[in-house]
Amino acid sequence: MTLYSLRDDHALHSARGHPERPARLEAVRERIEANRALVDLVRVQGAPASREDLERVHDPAYLDALEAFCENGGGMLDVDTYATRESLRLVRGASGDVIEIVRRVCAGEADNGFALGRPPGHHARPAQAMGFCLLSNAAIAARFAQEALGAGRVMIVDTDVHHGNGTQEAFYDDPSVLFVSSQQADIFPGTGAMDETGTGAGEGSTVNLAVPGGTTDAGLVGLYRETIGPLAARFRPDLILLSAGYDAHRLDPIGGLSLSVSGLTDLVRVVMEAADAYASGRLVLTLEGGYHPEVLGAGVASSLRALLDPTAEPADPFGPSRREGPDLTEITAHVRALHGL
Template identity: 45%
Template sequence: LNLADEVARGHADNGFALVRPPGHHAEHNAALGFCLFNNIAIAARYLQNQHDLEKILIVDWDVHHGNGTQHLFEEDPSVFYVSTHQYPHYPGTGSYSETGSGAGKGATLNCPMKAGANNETYTEVFTKKILPAVELFKPDIILISAGFDAHQADPLGGINLTTEYYSWMTQRLMECADRHCSGRILSILEGGYDLDALALSVASHIKTLKHCNDVA
């Protein structure tokens, strides 16, 4: 939450929270999938309640769908949840048809990927679906559920992203942040289970974030 304060107050353009355990599987009443507390959801509500940032975008590129995050915000139109993930795969949620409910209908965008998807597959989805949706939403801040287990070397997934591709996704979101929310991005570590691939991918992500004036 201290990092959220720094970014929200403009003391840093963006920041990366190097935390464990991950959080996006945690539900409001249950720990799940290595996750005890839903870190990204806590940060989103904190930013709304303490910093009056109304429209929160969460982009989750972990190889697993963030069931907990989706369920926590699926009726809330002020939080737009976007997920790219292997499907079918654990935890079994995240189909195209899951778009939110009630007042939050349309504020969930799931982009399920078949095993074997690669940089080109993701680029098409980002270009044709995710980035246009972000432009329409116009967030006040962008949060990233930054899982790195869609890397081609990760033992728990079947997606084939390269280390450098995490820089590409980061850059695209930074461009959106520059247009809509004064560059504000808060990234929080999720999964990643090949330690070498995780270290290199995190470094690629942080290096790209540091192209801003400051990184917390």
């Protein structure tokens, strides 16, 4: 059984002209409802994440400030990130949905699932909103799995075109969480170099796959095949979370990579294979970026189809890039050597 969540009131988080807009999830909803191959999906909704859930990752003073900001009507928290009067309530609901899917998957009630919430979460730092993100959904779910469900080791893979700096910061010194993030090098947020590998007891538990602009399916999927499985084999996670970004697509207005819907689906498949082999199949996706609504809708639908049936051919209405991407042979060798793979 594959679960998904998508809240009907997400559009209450909206700012005129902002790329993180309700049209993103409406395009996803339309794709799900129109696709007969997705009729077996089961839609769920969790209770809002509790203050205890949030404080496992976020500083109480930050949560207090965010609550007051929203109660006062919201506005711009920084040059990129907005909140409305309803935003904290909505993101607590979105975080609660990830938690609910994690709970059901870890209990054996479902095979996998995809929490479709907005705004994304992987830039949210423990004490700061950033990069459209207010709460670190994947990090909150990881800590819930550990502290409430007894998961000893959690692996988080982030496929967004931008580095998941908030997720990295939350676990940088923690050997019980393996964070693997692929991203376009030298763009926002300016972190995620390959030599960022963790600190203290967490040294080696952060893996950054920084790739050049223009990277295509062959390069990034090949890099995943050479790293994700071996990392999971060594770490032996009890659960894998996938921060699924779709802004690595060649048509995304914010990113500079050149992946296709098929390539993005192949990344999901690689992570699924690792989950099946080393995490008893326990895999939960949570939505991150993707700012071309039609591409996002197609990408999410293809990922959901793969969760239901990993052998299904992805439906890619946009096709692959016609350009030849950079050769990632040296990057792959460097990452494998750096992390002893």
